[in-house]
Amino acid sequence: MTESLTVRDNRTGAEYEIPITDGTIRAADLGQIKLNDDEPGLATYDPGFVNTASCRSSITYIDGDKGILEYRGYPIEQLAEKSNFLEVAYLLIHGDLPSKEQYDAWVHEITFHTFVHENVKSFMHGFRYDAHPMGMLMASVGALSTFYPESGRIEDPDNRHIQIVRMIAKMPTLGAWAFRHAQGKPYVYPDNDLSYAENFLSMLFKMSEVKYAPDPRIAKALDTLFILHADHEQNCSTNAVRSVGSSQVDPYSAVAAGIGALYGPLHGGANEAVLKMLRRIGSKDNIPAFIEGVKNGEERLMGFGHRVYKNYDPRAKIIKKACDDVFEVTGVNPLLEVAQELERIALEDEYFVKRRLYPNVDFYSGLIYEALEFPPEMFTVLFAIGRAPGWLAQWLELVQDKDQKIARPKQIYTGARTLDFVPAEERWA
Numbered sequence: 270m271t272e273s274l275t276v277r278d279n280r281t282g283a284e285y286e287i288p289i290t291d292g293t294i295r296a297a298d299l300g301q302i303k304l305n306d307d308e309p310g311l312a313t314y315d316p317g318f319v320n321t322a323s324c325r326s327s328i329t330y331i332d333g334d335k336g337i338l339e340y341r342g343y344p345i346e347q348l349a350e351k352s353n354f355l356e357v358a359y360l361l362i363h364g365d366l367p368s369k370e371q372y373d374a375w376v377h378e379i380t381f382h383t384f385v386h387e388n389v390k391s392f393m394h395g396f397r398y399d400a401h402p403m404g405m406l407m408a409s410v411g412a413l414s415t416f417y418p419e420s421g422r423i424e425d426p427d428n429r430h431i432q433i434v435r436m437i438a439k440m441p442t443l444g445a446w447a448f449r450h451a452q453g454k455p456y457v458y459p460d461n462d463l464s465y466a467e468n469f470l471s472m473l474f475k476m477s478e479v480k481y482a483p484d485p486r487i488a489k490a491l492d493t494l495f496i497l498h499a500d501h502e503q504n505c506s507t508n509a510v511r512s513v514g515s516s517q518v519d520p521y522s523a524v525a526a527g528i529g530a531l532y533g534p535l536h537g538g539a540n541e542a543v544l545k546m547l548r549r550i551g552s553k554d555n556i557p558a559f560i561e562g563v564k565n566g567e568e569r570l571m572g573f574g575h576r577v578y579k580n581y582d583p584r585a586k587i588i589k590k591a592c593d594d595v596f597e598v599t600g601v602n603p604l605l606e607v608a609q610e611l612e613r614i615a616l617e618d619e620y621f622v623k624r625r626l627y628p629n630v631d632f633y634s635g636l637i638y639e640a641l642e643f644p645p646e647m648f649t650v651l652f653a654i655g656r657a658p659g660w661l662a663q664w665l666e667l668v669q670d671k672d673q674k675i676a677r678p679k680q681i682y683t684g685a686r687t688l689d690f691v692p693a694e695e696r697w698a
């Protein structure tokens with residue numbers, strides 16, 4: 270049976286039959302609904318894209334009501350427990366799990382592209398001592414396009430592949446250097462003997478020792494956090510990557526746009542905001558007053574609520590467990606008590622229950638990051654490193670999708686029309 274929608278335009282009495290495919294109608298099909306041939310056709314108004322599909326995608330599946338998240342069909346819980354970040358990155362980019370040979374070749378490629386051109390180091394040195402590391406990451410990822418001018422040849426599959434490898438490999442180097450910069454410490458070069466997460470920890474924390482050896486439990490927890498952040502279908506930053514990428518610009522410029530979007534407090538910047546909020550609340554006694562402020566609209570409970578999840582974010586559950594593993598090494602973060610109590614009260618409170626607001630991925634991740642001695646400014650950088658394979662998988666899908674066009678939403682114009690311009694000397698006379 271072909272599915273369709275019959276629409277009757279009550280302005281004209283005309284009826285239209287619009288095909289339904291995969292639970293959607295094509296917005297362009299509404300364009301035929303017109304008052305007359307001189308008028309533009311009917312359009313949809315959807316600020317924030319709350320009910321508009323912008324692409325067909327086979328990368329990530331989310332069922333927000335049931336709290337399900339799958340990458341290429343594999344449940345996030347299984348990937349977090351049994352896989353590792355580079356294998357998940359391969360899965361996202363290539364669509365399938367790797368064979369042993371494919372996995373070894375992929376890990377080798379990523380591991381041997383971790384170094385950046387020395388001039389990158391020079392310009393990172395040019396940032397102010399208190400530069401936010403997300404600003405530094407965004408600028409340096411964007412700048413990589415100038416080091417690889419061939420990256421603009423996005424129609425060439427081999428060229429696309431090498432840029433994807435470079436970006437996944439170099440993000441930790443750039444993120445770690447942004448961190449060292451704020452601390453006035455020398456930048457540490459990659460150590461290609463180490464795993465992805467271990468090498469990142471080495472570039473962050475190595476001082477005078479010949480070889481940095483992170484606690485394997487910490488490296489594992491970081492790797493798991495990267496997996497949890499690796500993709501999340503059409504969120505704000507992925508939409509930014511796709512939107513900018515639709516102009517056929519190189520992937521570094523498109524991902525830099527994604528990093529800019531992630532920086533905001535309603536998106537990846539929420540983990541930083543959660544920690545600042547928990548510090549501000551300080552102790553369990555202050556929670557009721559804080560919750561009152563949220564309910565009165567004076568505050569937002571950061572790390573709660575999600576556009577898609579109307580149930581517990583599955584990533585938050587896994588992170589809550591990872592907290593235990595990390596705190597075993599670092600000692601318990603005293604803010605954990607405040608967070609747990611905040612969650613308990615919020616989950617019982619009618620305001621949050623009615624709006625189906627649950628903890629999201631950012632609610633507990635900041636506590637782990639802080640226990641690992643990251644300052645809050647670094648939290649979103651960690652999110653960005655984890656999200657890179659997802660952005661790139663989405664970019665790759667976009668550039669190969671024949672349905673895609675340059676992103677160009679419509680608007681409803683509400684301003685003045687056909688005014689007569691009065692020159693300044695007459696207006697000011």
Ligand code: CMC
Pocket residue numbers: 504534535536537538539563568569570571572573574575576577624626629630631
């Ligand atoms: N605290 C208090 N009230 C909230 C919150 C919150 N965290 N989130 C939503 N609400 C209320 C909101 O005020 C609105 O109430 P009302 O119907 O009375 O006007 C209702 O819940 C619906 O919220 P919304 O803002 O229309 O929902 P949205 O889908 O546009 O926003 C969100 C989703 C994630 C931006 C929002 O929940 C929020 O601001 N959360 C805090 C920031 C945060 O934790 N962001 C991280 C998201 S997960 C990781 C990521 O994607 O980066």
